[in-house]
Amino acid sequence: MPELPEVETVKRSLENHISGLTISEVDLLMPKILKTPSPQSFAGILAGKTIKKLGRRGKYLxxxxxxxxxxxxxxxxxxxxxxxxxxxxxxxxxxxVFRLSNGHELHFTDMRQFGRMALLETDRLDTLAGLKDLGVEPLSEEFTREFLKKQLKRRRVKIKLLLLDQTFIAGLGNIYADEALHKARINPEKTAAHLTIREIALLYRAIRDVLEEGIANRGTTFRDYVDGMGQAGSNKEALRVYDREGKPCLSCGKPVVRTRLGGRSSYYCPSCQK
DNA sequence: AAGAAGTCCTGGGCGC
DNA sequence: TGCGCCCAGGACTTCT
Known part of the structure; x- marks a missing residue:
């Protein structure tokens, strides 16, 4: 599941290859994946446009x-x-399929058809639902320990669910949220407002660490994720709890447990994460 | 108003 | 072997 490190890796792997190229032709084979504009006008707007640069916001490319x-x-x-x-x-x-001026093509593929695209004026990006509501970028200077402390204080939701809330922090998904909580030794069911100062400091550090490690390893590939060159990432080997139900915790050796939180799997070590 | 539940999808894993 | 069932999950909508 592409989370922040995976989207960042796609961005980095593509940008040197496609920056400066012009889009010559576009085939939209599955119109429903387009949020805006209408499928009829999509290809016409794109044809002749030059790719200036790539960016990322949360899990959006x-x-x-x-x-x-x-x-x-x-x-x-x-x-x-x-x-x-x-x-x-x-x-x-x-x-x-986006055909480019050097003859190469960008192929957007999505087995489950959940992925979405939108095309709009750059100065109107802040009108796009989802994108406009994103919270802080966890690897930016804006995201500080003080910020996290202040935000957690009044929230009476389970910390794992808050980490998955894109309007709170942008870019964490199920894998990196579990990894960050394990690294910080915090139980995923603990109420956000109940975290101690020490736990907040550990969580702050852990969020940045697991994301940076994920980027350094070019993303986590279970089955589907590949970067812009079609290559898998190696961060699966660095995971310490996610998808390790019943296997020994890499810190204490006791079995990793799986629970359900907000309809999603949560992996944690009951011994390390009290 | 916050939080829970339902929705969209397909391939893979499971039981029989 | 092969069929059918059910699960995984991010973000958005709808309900409470």
Missing amino acids: LIHLSGNHTLVIHFRMTGRLVYSPPGTAPAKHTHA
Whole structure:
């Protein structure tokens, strides 16, 4: 599931290859993945636009184009955007093909059809639902220990659920939230407002550490995730609790437990995370 | 108003 | 072996 480190890796792997290229033609094969504009006008707006630079906000990939336009992509669980040589047959579940001025193509593929794209004027990005409501970027200077402390104080929700709330912190998903809580030795069910000063300091550090480690390892691949060059990431080997139910905790050796929180799996060590 | 539950999807894993 | 069932999960909508 592409979370912040995976989207950042897609961005970094693509930007040197596609920056400066012009989009010559677009095939939208699955119109429903487009939030805006209408499928009829999508290809027409994109044709002739040059890719200026790539950006990222939370789990959203931003492709900034000439003519004050930005293509916004959210991969959800199984989305991929892969730079492909001329004539590459689109893989199954390919929903959009962008032909570029050097003959290469960008293929957007998503088995589960949950991923979404939007195309709008760059200066109107703050009108896009989801994107406009995102919380702080966890790797930015804006995200400080003081900020986290202040925000947690009044929240009576379980800390794991708050970490998954994109309007609180942008970019954490189920994997990195579990990893951060394990690293900080905090039980996922603990009420946010009840975290001690020490726990907040540990959590702050852990969030940044697990995200930076994920980026350094070029993302976590279980089955579907690949970067912009179609390559898997290696961060699965660095995971300490996620998807390790019944296996020994790498800190204390007791079995990792799986529970359900907010309809999602939560992996943690009951011995280390009280 | 916050929080819970339902919705969208497909491939894989499971039981029989 | 093969069929059918159910689960995984991010963000958005709807309900309480």
